[in-house]
Amino acid sequence: MDSLFKKRLGEHWIELIKYLKYVFNDFFVIALMFFIGALGFSYSNLLxxxxxxxxxxxxxxxxxxxISVFLGGMATLVKKPDRIFVSPMEAKLKKYFRDSFFYSFFMASIVQLVIWFVLLPFISISMNWKMLELVVVLILMLVLKGIILRRKFNQFYNFRITRFSWEFDVIGSLLILSVAVYFNSYLALFLATIWLAKTVFTKNSQVLNWNRLIESEDKRMSVIYRFFSLFKDVPEVSVKEKRRKWLDPIFKFIPQDHHNFYLNLYVRAFVRNGEMSLLYIRLLVIGFVILMFTDNQITSLIIYLLFIYLVGFQIIPFFNHFKGNIFSKVYPVFDSNQQVSFKKMITYLLFSEMVLLLIAMMLANLPILIVGLALLLGIVEIELLINPFLKNKIKKFNLMGE
Known part of the structure; x- marks a missing residue:
């Protein structure tokens, strides 16, 4: 059993690497570089x-x-069949879960270290703290993360209903951080150490709660898979359609006739498909926030054009949404009608995005000349995305379908 966790960890990272090559494609890397650059530039101005x-x-x-101490959960790498095939060996799983705890803590510590490093100048200037006190803050962050992971670990051996457990962790961490910032960092570290000791020496049951174990790992992996699904189709992600009745007034503006058959289908599917609609909203919000805090004219233009491209690039594969639905082929509607309808929808989405991004640029107090240039470049880019780019993609989709 000692090598089981190492074996699963190897398999886990092989799976992650398989998807990461799609995540860190050229376009995402360029977007990430501009995002980090714009964020760093704004942060340096703030400092x-x-x-x-x-x-x-x-x-x-x-x-x-x-927020940082709640990033990253307990990676147990437990699978559903383990309930049947591994549960008879529960007594030998202590080493397995000890390894999973230290692995989770190690990965979380990297995140804590990065966030602490970024916060260093901000804390140093605003609090007038010396290096020793800053190191105490780092240790405090690691101790709090250890407490949260250990409490999660304890829950795997607990069959009682732990109501308000998450809220208790938040309130406890908030109080200790408030003591560190407003009173004394050494006192806060002392209190956190006592809390950690109490958590570590809590007596657990000898029987694992397999339902909670599997549910926890499924939730953790679903977050990872949903992120990967932004860049590639992930079989593990099942898209849930939601009614969203409050958005029904949108459909009243679409004619309910033969010529707008596919337009009705695409708009309804887009609105009710959580994966695609939330992807559009997320990219829109991220682009809006970045542009609102970017006052460099050239950087703003590049980010503006990049986000229009990213949204268009991510939405175009939605053309194939009804590919496997045979009922959409029953109606006497030509394929050209499907292409025209999809083109109408993506045009509306991209122009809506363009208007909101232009508002963000105006809120950043950029010159009206730059905003006007952005409007012109945005129209040209959308035209290029919708006509030659979309047409070529649809041809490829049709060839793949054959």
Whole structure:
């Protein structure tokens, strides 16, 4: 059983690498570079204007650290068949779960270290702290993360209904971080150490709660798979259609006739398909926020054009949404009608995105000349995406279908 976790960890990383090659494609890497560059530039400007003891600085520090310690869960790598095939060997699984805990803590510690490194100048300027106190904050972050993971570990051996467990972790971490920021960091570390000791020495049952184990790992992996599904079809992700009755007024603007058959289908599917509609909203929100805080004219234009392209690139494969639905072929509607309908929908989505991104550029106080240039370039880019690019993609889809 000692080698079981190592074997599964190897298989887990092979699977992740298989999807990561699609995530870190050329377009995403370029977008990531511009995102990090714009974020770094804005952050450096903020630091240059930052002064000590401003009222909002301490709440920001607490909030960022609080969010960071809840990033990353307990990776048990448990599978559903384990309930039957591995459960008879529960007594030998202690080493397995000990390894899973240390692996989860190691991966989480990397995240904590990166966030602490980014926060270093902000905390140093706003709190006037020396290096020793900053190191204490890092240790405090690691201790809090260890507490959260250990409490999750304890729940795997607990059959009682633990209501408000997550809320208790949040409130406890919030109180300790408030003590560190507003009173004394050493006192906060001392309190966190006591909490950790109590969590570690909590007496657990000797019987595993397999339902909770499997549910926890399924939730963790579903988050990872949903991220991968933004870049590639993932068989493990099942898309749930939602009624969203409150959006029904949108459909009243679409004529209910023979010529708009596919337009009705595409709009309804897009609105009710959680994967695609949420992807559009996420990219739109991210682009809006980045542009709103980017005051460099050239950088803003590049990010603006890049996000229009990214949204168009991600939506185009939605053309094949009804490919496996034989009932859509029953109606006497030509394929050209399907292409025209999809073109109408994607045109509306891209122009809506363009307008919102232009509003973000205006909120960033960019010159009206740059906003006008962005409008012109956006129209040209959407025209190129919808006509030659979309037409070539549809041809490829049709050839693949044959």
């Amino acid at each position: 240059s204007e930052l002064k000590a003891n401003i009222w909002w600085e301490k709440p920001v520090i607490i909030l960022v650290i609080l």
